[in-house]
Amino acid sequence: MSVSCTLGVDIGTSSTKAVLVDETGTIVASASRAHGVDRPRPGWVEMDAGVWWDEFVGLAREVCDARPDARVTAVGVSGMGPCVLLADADDVPVRPAILYGVDTRAGAQIARMTRELGADEIVRVGGSPLSTQAAGPKLLWVADEEPAVFARARRLFMPASWLVRRLTGAYVLDHQSASQSWPLYDIEGECWREEWWDRYAPGIQRPRLGWASEVAGAVTADAAQATGLPAGTPVTVGTIDAWSEAVSVGAHGPGDLMLMYGTTMFLIATGEETLRTPSMWTTAGVYPGTRNLAGGLATSGALTSWIAELSGADYATLLEEAAASGVGARGLLALPYFAGERTPILDPDARGVFAGLTLSHGRGDLYRAVLEATALGVRHNVATMRDAGADIRRVVAVGGGTQGALWLQIVSDATGLVQEVPRVTVGASYGAAFLAAGAVSSEPPLIEEWNPVASTVTPARDAAADYDALFDLYLRLYAGTRDVVHALADRQRATAFQERS
Structure with a gap:
């Protein structure tokens, strides 16, 4: 008898983790791959996006092979962020991904955008002042410092949206991740700030926006052949790992x-x-x-x-x-x-x-x-x-x-x-599996039933x-x-x- 499961995969800073979770919230199989980041200069933190897909493929096969009775009904993804991965028209990365706030290279671009747009207006539109966490200045850094590379770029990805693209062909980014692409997202309008996007990311197609728990698309035939997942399996939009972790608990x-x-x-x-x-x-x-x-x-x-x-x-x-x-x-x-x-x-x-x-x-x-x-x-x-x-x-x-x-x-x-x-404290991969389960279930599970409190720490x-x-x-x-x-x-x-x- 087969066991209905959802697959959750998270691309973290130091590892990628995958879990197969059954309908009761029990983890029936798990696996991980350790990886490192590149620090080519002080303040720079990068990663080869090829690792993200290769590790997803390997982990999906590993956990599914560990439970041959598992029937994967949906896939959830998450990843560190906000990151800046630029790819060309054929979805080939034009440079390594620039990681989230630990990468501090874009100080000059933060100052320039703040000067040009106005600090108060940036906060009014996006909710926050620009900092090393913001994805927008890092896009501008590539345009300023690597113009030939930027000229080839056509799409912007983060780890979760990159996996969604490779799995389904959908070009979509969740609202949460987009809201950290300061100053390119309007927090109250829940939409891209188009005139600022066009000013600072010319030539880059804006991804469609969706919520993390929505279905982005289905596993394609090519992705099925690579991963071993059934073609047609729904894949959720996903989100940044910390937010998926919050969902997981x-x-x-x-x-x-x-x-x-x-x-x-x-x-x-x-x-x-x-x-x-x-x-x-x-x-x-x-x-x-x-x-x-x-x-x-x-x-x-x-x-x-x-x-x-x-x-x-x-x-x-x-x-x-x-x-x-x-x-x-x-x-x-x-x-x-x-x-x-x-x-x-x-x-x-x-x-x-x-x-x-x-x-x-x-x-x-x-x-x-x-x-x-x-x-x-x-x-x-x-x-x-x-x-x-x-x-x-x-x-x-x-x-x-x-x-x-x-x-x-x-x-x-x-x-x-x-x-x-x-x-359960495994974190984002478990949250991704939960979001996937909710996306395809007529009676979405409750996280307090999947993952009850086990202990309390008192000061x-x-x-x-x-x-x-x-x-x-x-x-x-x-x-x-x-x-x-x-x-x-x-x-x-x-x-x-x-x-x-």
Whole structure:
């Protein structure tokens, strides 16, 4: 007897993940492929889009082969973003994809667009000021710096929409992803700002807009031959991975805040009102009628990986030593801005800082300090969201970092937030499978039935005063070192230029 399943695939920063999920929400097969990103220059983060399709093909075949009794009824996709992948008229990429806010190359284009369009008008139309997260300035960067490449470009893709194109032939982008293509999308009109698109992306066809849960098209014969999926299988429009993660844990209703623990940390607060603040991102939601205030740390899990690699210690050892270090890491404080920072400081030239180091500090203290740094970064973002009017009543944690009890507890202690941890925390691929199931079912599933809450993390009252003091020092440390690290960032760029020359 066959088992009806939906396939969910997510293209992440460090891996691609696939899940087969049955009608009850049970994962019946899963697989992943690790990959890296390219950093050809300081501030540049790119990826070959060929990897996205190759990994989708391999993973689709792997999970389906693992469950030959599975009948795939729909496919859902998601991916990191907002990214800029430009392709020619034959859908051949003209250059590697430029990734989301961790890529900071387009500073001059951000300044130019802001000057030409007006900062207030950009915020009025799109909801947010331009920052490294915005896709629009990166399009302009290609036009300015690689004009011959830009001249060949005809279409704009992000990871999810690229998979949809390869699977179905549809050229479509979801509203949520489009709303991060500042300044090219009108947040209230839920449409492209055509005159600005034509000004800054001439020759690039505007993708049709759809909602993440809508069916974009069906698997073509060619895609079926490549992937092993049945021709005619519906494929949803999909969305950016963090928003799919929010869906995966039921954290996309008014009053919800999702915390995504991954290579980077991401936060999404959901409401029905369009909130604007200069230091966060205002976006459309996954579903019609919803709006988000979002933010992200440029590094989080990347920092723990960095220390593990430098020290040569395994994670279990580091966690044990970090727990023994205690609140405040024995007088050590870190800023987590190792790849610049996104929200709320919007500073691509910020850099990582350890303050208070002595010869008595060990790797466990360093590890504790970076866990606390990400927690204080979350606190900074949440405070900014609330100041902007976000009504945060429920917090749900998701992502690979939720497997570490210490990190979760530190975040709750440092922020005062109670965090719900659902049964399934694999994230975006599971959310993509859920959206696909809802798109083709006469009785759409409920996420609280698919993925109920498994545990709750409550702040320790005796840690509150310590973290209040540390948060004040955290803010003062950035303010006090900003000029120095900016000068060092300039030196890093100069050094990289000399090495290339």
